[in-house]
Amino acid sequence: MNKDIWVYIEQTEGETAGVSWELLGEARRLKAAMKEPGQIAAVLIGFQLESLIPKVQEYGADKIFVADDPCLKFFHPQLYAEVLTNLIQKEDPHILLVGATVQGSQVAAAVGAKVKTGVAAHAVSLRIEENDRLVAVVPAFGGKVLGDILIPNTRPQIASIKPGIFRKPEKMKINSQFFNIDLSFLAEIKTGLKPLGVIREEPRGVPLEEAEIIVCGGWGIGDKVTWNYLEILAEKLGGAVACTRPPIDEGWAPGEHVMIGTSGKTVRPKIYLGFGVSGATHHICGMKDAELIISVNKDEQAEIFKVSDLGIVGDVKEILPLLVQAVNSGKGTGD
Ligand SMILES: Cc1cc2nc3c(=O)[nH]c(=O)nc-3n(C[C@H](O)[C@H](O)[C@H](O)COP(=O)(O)OP(=O)(O)OC[C@H]3O[C@@H](n4cnc5c(N)ncnc54)[C@H](O)[C@@H]3O)c2cc1C
Known part of the structure; x- marks a missing residue:
């Protein structure tokens, strides 16, 4: 059985969300806790992504799947979810980790629904249990109760995690394998949404x-x-x-x-x-x-x-x- 742990690398116009690196570090920790570990794979979706690839390597992805196409230039919830779903259906990963950000939450929910698996949303910690199964700890009732969420019968086990929960890992040298995703199926997809651009709010002061x-x-x-x-x-x-x-x-x-x-x-x-x-x-x-x-x-x-x-x-x-x-x-x- 494929035990790969995937991390969705969130980017907007070539700028990556820090949570992606935090999740790559956590994926490495989870892999180390597994009895029969698979590989860590990063999934990059967007346009003109070459400059991001060395960074993804530095944070320890064994495999990098790249979906690079002009129609993916701006975040498009439907198309991004289609790309990820299509890839999941071909590769059948064990776990998918996504940042619980505005972008990541949309992707996780849509992919979960499309592949008919569960999503543990807004997890605050993750661990591996028996049979290399993922346990996502999710707060409820305002954090008074912490619940263990398991997705025992379907794959992948998806969890979204808020930025800042895990620390950014140390950089490492790794020879990742690359896979360019075939995107010919995208031409068939009808969508009523056309992103026109990105409007950035100028950050004030220290983030x-x-x-x-x-x-x-x-x-x-x-x-x-x-x-x-x-x-x-x-x-x-x-x-x-x-x-x-x-x-x-x-x-x-x-x-x-x-x-x-x-x-x-x-x-x-x-x-x-x-x-x-x-x-x-x-x-x-x-x-x-x-x-x-x-x-x-x-x-x-x-x-x-x-x-x-x-x-x-x-x-x-x-x-x-x-x-x-x-x-x-x-x-x-x-x-
Ligand atoms: C599902 C859900 C999610 C939520 N998520 C969040 C979240 O992520 N973050 C968050 O912060 N809240 C969140 N909340 C709201 C949260 O439950 C509290 O209502 C909120 O944190 C209270 O904010 P507060 O302390 O500013 O206000 P209050 O609880 O109203 O407290 C105000 C305090 O100010 C003091 N005070 C009043 N006047 C003065 C003064 N002149 N000088 C000094 N002290 C004074 C009072 O004594 C009081 O202790 C969430 C609620 C729900 C239901």
Whole structure:
């Protein structure tokens, strides 16, 4: 039986998503845990992909399947899923790992439905059990319960994993085998969707996943004026701004791409500074591995204090302007 572990390499106009490398590293760990391991294969779909191939090799793919065609230039959920499905039906891999990103989640769900197999979505850890079977651990009820998801009777066993859960592996030298996928079947596919291009939002400041310092605001921030202090503080400290769910709903925070938690990102900064964050499980599960957690909350019973190394009971509306003033002057607040 083919025991290959596949990783979907997510790319947009030649720029790869970091989660792809994290998954290649995890695939190597899973392979080592298998009794009868197969090979690790990377699947690259897009157009003009040559420059990405050496990178995929560096992160340890034994095999690289390449689907390179002008009609795959922009991410097209239907065509990308068709390509992957077609390849799976020919090669019959054991496991498929996909990033739980906007792109990856669409691909995983569509492929799972087409090949009639299961998808363990938003897994937070993976392990290999008896008969080299994959177990994907998926949180439920806001992270209060962790469930083991198994796909015992169908192949491949598909799991989507959020960026940041696994560490990016060390680079290695490997002689990968290449396979160009025959895409002649694509001409037959009728689709009502025509992607016209990609509009990129210019990232502001340090990306959340790479930031050593994260300044996170919760609902306790209270208004846009106080939120602006949070942004200034993050910038002055050379860190990134993050948030819980409510500041997005209130329109203070720039968007979901800076949200931490079960539906947001998982981060491991050196310092996490939380302002007006209550400490709901949905949020905690995305930041609990920060090296140092400092929180400000006016409620001394707030749950966030239970995971904090340093807790300050106080009003963020008073503390944030003082902190900005102190950072601006290069001195402590004196309080
Ligand atoms: C399926 C699902 C997925 C979810 N995913 C996520 C997720 O990924 N990330 C996420 O963050 N949330 C998520 N949520 C929402 C989550 O459950 C909580 O509602 C949210 O994290 C609470 O955000 P908060 O701490 O900012 O707000 P609240 O819980 O309302 O807490 C506000 C805190 O601010 C304090 N406060 C108020 N005023 C001040 C002040 N002036 N000074 C100091 N402190 C003050 C209060 O004491 C309180 O502790 C999800 C919910 C669901 C149902």
